[in-house]
Amino acid sequence: MTTQRSDATTTTAPPPAGGAATPDASGPIGTGSRGTRILGLATLAGIALAAYLALVSSPDDENMGDVVRIIYIHVPIVVVAYVGCMITTLGSVMYLWKKSRWWDVTAAASAEIAMVTTALTLVVGMCWARPTWGVWWVWDARLTSTAMLLLLLLGYLAVRRIPAESGARSKRASIVGVLLLPNVIIVNRSVTWWRSLHQDTTILNTLQPKIHGDMAFALYLAIPVALMMFAWLLVHRWRLAWLEEEVLDHDLDQAITDRRAEAGFDARSTTVDIGEATS
Amino acid sequence: MSDWAYVAMAWGITAVVLVAYAIWIIVRGRTLSRRVPPEDRRWM
Amino acid sequence: MFRDALLVAGKDLRVEARSRVALNQVAPFALLVLIMFAFALDPDSGVLSKATPGLYWVAVLFCAVLAIQRAFAIEAADGNRDALRLSGLEPAGIYLGKMAAIAAQLVILEVLLGLGVVLLYGTKTAGWALLVCTCLAATAGIAAAGTLYGVLAAGLRVRETLLPLLLLPVLSPVLIGSTRAFEAARNGTPGEGWPWVGLLAVFALTYTIFGAFGFGPLLEES
Numbered sequence: 001m002t003t004q005r006s007d008a009t010t011t012t013a014p015p016p017a018g019g020a021a022t023p024d025a026s027g028p029i030g031t032g033s034r035g036t037r038i039l040g041l042a043t044l045a046g047i048a049l050a051a052y053l054a055l056v057s058s059p060d061d062e063n064m065g066d067v068v069r070i071i072y073i074h075v076p077i078v079v080v081a082y083v084g085c086m087i088t089t090l091g092s093v094m095y096l097w098k099k100s101r102w103w104d105v106t107a108a109a110s111a112e113i114a115m116v117t118t119a120l121t122l123v124v125g126m127c128w129a130r131p132t133w134g135v136w137w138v139w140d141a142r143l144t145s146t147a148m149l150l151l152l153l154l155g156y157l158a159v160r161r162i163p164a165e166s167g168a169r170s171k172r173a174s175i176v177g178v179l180l181l182p183n184v185i186i187v188n189r190s191v192t193w194w195r196s197l198h199q200d201t202t203i204l205n206t207l208q209p210k211i212h213g214d215m216a217f218a219l220y221l222a223i224p225v226a227l228m229m230f231a232w233l234l235v236h237r238w239r240l241a242w243l244e245e246e247v248l249d250h251d252l253d254q255a256i257t258d259r260r261a262e263a264g265f266d267a268r269s270t271t272v273d274i275g276e277a278t279s
Numbered sequence: 280m281s282d283w284a285y286v287a288m289a290w291g292i293t294a295v296v297l298v299a300y301a302i303w304i305i306v307r308g309r310t311l312s313r314r315v316p317p318e319d320r321r322w323m
Numbered sequence: 324m325f326r327d328a329l330l331v332a333g334k335d336l337r338v339e340a341r342s343r344v345a346l347n348q349v350a351p352f353a354l355l356v357l358i359m360f361a362f363a364l365d366p367d368s369g370v371l372s373k374a375t376p377g378l379y380w381v382a383v384l385f386c387a388v389l390a391i392q393r394a395f396a397i398e399a400a401d402g403n404r405d406a407l408r409l410s411g412l413e414p415a416g417i418y419l420g421k422m423a424a425i426a427a428q429l430v431i432l433e434v435l436l437g438l439g440v441v442l443l444y445g446t447k448t449a450g451w452a453l454l455v456c457t458c459l460a461a462t463a464g465i466a467a468a469g470t471l472y473g474v475l476a477a478g479l480r481v482r483e484t485l486l487p488l489l490l491l492p493v494l495s496p497v498l499i500g501s502t503r504a505f506e507a508a509r510n511g512t513p514g515e516g517w518p519w520v521g522l523l524a525v526f527a528l529t530y531t532i533f534g535a536f537g538f539g540p541l542l543e544e545s
Contacts, residue, residue, distance in 0.1 A: 027316075027317025028312065028320055031305060031308035051290075066286055067286065069290075070286055073289055073290060073293050077293070116296065120292070120296055123289075123292055127285050127286075127289035127292070128289065131282055233300070233301065237304055240308045242321070242322060246311075246319045246320070247311050250314065250315050
């Protein structure tokens, strides 16, 4: 596998010999790029607009009052969580099929964002539940399924962090990832069926606020804004995940070179730089 | 607690969590990219 | 493939017969869980008997985690995993064999737990057909998913903590379904329970198929 030399906007100086002991600023530092800066600014503008619509200009709900303004976060965030899960499953399938590292990193990055947003969904949902129903939590189908989704994602992320060789880790993680969507569906069906036997109808009504007019517009704007934010987070988290693997590889190469130097080998003649061998 | 207190709580927690997460990604990205030679820092 | 499965199942059960770990450790653990539930939920208040179906299946799931970890721990010694890989046995066959051995041990544990629940919690049993079918379907599902996640966690240093975290959320439909079926049997309304058995059967079938395909690639990694 070859990595192409990154073409930064600045001039590239030759890398110091024998591995970088001092940080080399000739390549990109960090995970930002022109594209992500534009995306980030657009997202911030979108968030500002969505927040204004949600908090200031839209009316309050007839039943819920101002508490409905929590829905303008809750629904977009849960959409992001679901999209994240689907990307993780897709990435896992593609990794098992094509053995592509790109897809593996995508699955990992997307899963972490999905986990954060799922946890956030639950917390925001609890903030909504308390004033509406008087309790922080009810065991209704949707909340329970979302809690289970969080656990499934935590399991996936735990597999991603196991101390093992990266190919083994990716394979195990992708098996878990492939099963993520089926598990979510099976658990959701079971929980929904279970709770449908006990459903309190008053709760059922308040769970679906009637959204219309200005309120609908605020919500329908908030969802794409949230997806833009997801895209920004995904690109950055992807690059970060890539860097984490590169650091591990690099440290490993460095350790091997150091051990060989201790044993008396000349580092330059025995380590093969794949980039140099193929360019 | 009034309704607006809950709204503020929800929006506040969301903002704090997402901003902190974004900052963590960016800061860690910078730290790690310094440890890797420039040609390996990006996919392309 | 089925011949390979029988071979592996026979091996696993023979190992258990000689080492008797499931008998000496997992079964007492099952009894322990029942007693702990009695401590936690005062037997006199009636909560224990109301909650019996759920407590029974929670105990089964905890014992299942132990049994699955044991099933893969025996492969960890003496390069057994390499031997299994090099043996030329079909991976799907190995999967079915391990699954069958785990299922057999679980069924025995469930019978023991059932005995314990009847004796200790004073449960009245009714609806035997439903109870038996629930146990069989649930056990198949637990063994199917457990063998797949078991091999995934096997060979890792963190396997003891990883397996429950991965497996128990996945098995929550089994917990829900089997508890509802048991409750229906106890309430004398088996008609409500049979649809849940259907769910359990679908779960077991789905995971058996997933497991048969996923086991091979996972076995190759050490």
